[in-house]
Amino acid sequence: MYDVAIIGAGVIGCAIARELSRYEINACVIEREEDVCCGTSKANSAIIHAGFDATPGTLKAKLNVKGNAMMDDLSRDLDIPFKRNGSLVVCTKEQNPEYLHTLLKKGEENGVPGLEILNKFEAKKLEPNLADDVIAALYAPTGGIVCPFHFTIALAENAFANGISFFLNNKVEKIDKKDSCYEITTDKQTFTAKAVVNAAGVYADTISAMASKENIHITARKGEYLLLDKSAGTHVNHTIFNLPGKMGKGVLVTPTIHGNLLVGPTAVDTEDKDGTNTTEKGLNSLSATAALSVKDLPMHQVITSFAGLRAHEEGGDFILREADDTPLFFEAAGIESPGLSSAPAIGVMMAELIKDRLHLEKKPDFIATRKGILNPTALTLAERNELIRQQPAYGNIVCRCEMITEGEILDAIHRPLGARSLDGVKRRTRAGMGRCQSGFCSPRTMEILARELPLAMTEITKCGPKSEIALGHNKEI
Numbered sequence: 001m002y003d004v005a006i007i008g009a010g011v012i013g014c015a016i017a018r019e020l021s022r023y024e025i026n027a028c029v030i031e032r033e034e035d036v037c038c039g040t041s042k043a044n045s046a047i048i049h050a051g052f053d054a055t056p057g058t059l060k061a062k063l064n065v066k067g068n069a070m071m072d073d074l075s076r077d078l079d080i081p082f083k084r085n086g087s088l089v090v091c092t093k094e095q096n097p098e099y100l101h102t103l104l105k106k107g108e109e110n111g112v113p114g115l116e117i118l119n120k121f122e123a124k125k126l127e128p129n130l131a132d133d134v135i136a137a138l139y140a141p142t143g144g145i146v147c148p149f150h151f152t153i154a155l156a157e158n159a160f161a162n163g164i165s166f167f168l169n170n171k172v173e174k175i176d177k178k179d180s181c182y183e184i185t186t187d188k189q190t191f192t193a194k195a196v197v198n199a200a201g202v203y204a205d206t207i208s209a210m211a212s213k214e215n216i217h218i219t220a221r222k223g224e225y226l227l228l229d230k231s232a233g234t235h236v237n238h239t240i241f242n243l244p245g246k247m248g249k250g251v252l253v254t255p256t257i258h259g260n261l262l263v264g265p266t267a268v269d270t271e272d273k274d275g276t277n278t279t280e281k282g283l284n285s286l287s288a289t290a291a292l293s294v295k296d297l298p299m300h301q302v303i304t305s306f307a308g309l310r311a312h313e314e315g316g317d318f319i320l321r322e323a324d325d326t327p328l329f330f331e332a333a334g335i336e337s338p339g340l341s342s343a344p345a346i347g348v349m350m351a352e353l354i355k356d357r358l359h360l361e362k363k364p365d366f367i368a369t370r371k372g373i374l375n376p377t378a379l380t381l382a383e384r385n386e387l388i389r390q391q392p393a394y395g396n397i398v399c400r401c402e403m404i405t406e407g408e409i410l411d412a413i414h415r416p417l418g419a420r421s422l423d424g425v426k427r428r429t430r431a432g433m434g435r436c437q438s439g440f441c442s443p444r445t446m447e448i449l450a451r452e453l454p455l456a457m458t459e460i461t462k463c464g465p466k467s468e469i470a471l472g473h474n475k476e477i
Helices: 011-020 059-078 098-110 120-126 148-161 201-211 280-290 339-358 381-390 406-414 422-429 442-452
Strands: 002-007 027-030 087-092 116-119 134-140 144-146 165-167 172-177 182-186 190-198 218-228 239-241 252-255 261-264 268-270 302-313 319-322 329-333 397-399
Touching: 002 011, 002 182, 002 339, 011 027, 011 148, 011 329, 011 339, 027 190, 059 098, 059 144, 059 148, 059 339, 087 098, 087 120, 098 116, 098 134, 116 120, 120 134, 144 148, 148 165, 148 339, 148 422, 172 201, 190 201, 190 339, 201 218, 201 302, 201 329, 218 280, 261 280, 319 339, 329 339, 397 442, 406 422, 406 442, 422 442
Parallel strands: 002 027, 002 190, 027 165, 087 239, 190 329
Antiparallel strands: 087 134, 116 134, 172 182, 182 190, 218 261, 218 268, 218 302, 239 252, 252 261, 319 329
């Protein structure tokens, strides 16, 4: 029997798992997809928000600012890329600049440091490509950018290194409350645990209803994005927001941690909780909306588009609690923006709740650090030559767009919770994320996966079951 079973291996579930792994505990994470970071956590703005937008006194406000402050130490300990590039909320001549003062006041109440309102000339000095109609901006120096894949995977790997078990490709179908435990039935097996944590993203209401009569209603809110080539990555240096509206923080323009430019998201509620398709209408709207804040966007350099789903709860705040009617059933639900920013603090808060209820003791040998996949381009020429001499796979370029080597792909496959699909390799190494979007490197990556796992080429998938790429040999077909 497990002490705790966490349902969901997104950034929230993995953050909770890592914090729980600080204690003497037998815990597991159960995930319906073939890898960690396959839901909301893989398709978002990759922003670490400063914390000025959330209503003071809410969990969103408190945990955003706390999570933001944790990122420097976390990025160092977990060896993930993170940059405090700062953010600007811009106001155009058609908008009311008083709303910037409202955001400033909220941010100050939330404890966000360094906020200031800039006039047109000060804002343009920071960002020359701001739209000509911009008349003022709220500047937040603590805003940042991160890679959500690397962040989530790093949390999961560190939790795994500290004894947390992961069960992927396990869709929870039923939860039964027994006298002294919960029985969790998936499409593969049955788990028993003293306590359950519901961190199931857009499906948190479905999981909640299996165990509790407390009412949670999650609406999937689709956000569509455009990703531009690295040649456009310096068009802005800060994260540029429009003034927020009732559906969220609006369309942003931001550099990514890997040097691309990101534009989005839209915000449309949908009943389809698996509906991550993009739409012509949504993508077309992004260019016009983004142009209100940033001019001369090189939209001809778009290399791909994608969509993600946010878990909007009708109460408008995070739900972080033990269910009143179901002892030891914990909920981390309604985690929409700023969920990624708040994830480290949510992990701490939920682990504290569970620790107190289960009377957990601190683990004396907790491993706080994790080493990420080696990036050969960060080495000196002499260091790289020596690496290739010792491990020739690092001299074999597989993905030419991103300059990813066979050595990095081998590391992605064989490290803890290693990649088992093309998308798994892509999220860990960026092989396939460049200008050609895996048009050239995917066959070679498939060959490496087939050789190393080992699997037949027909068993290699894009992203798990029912996404096989090769059907057979052409001579046979």
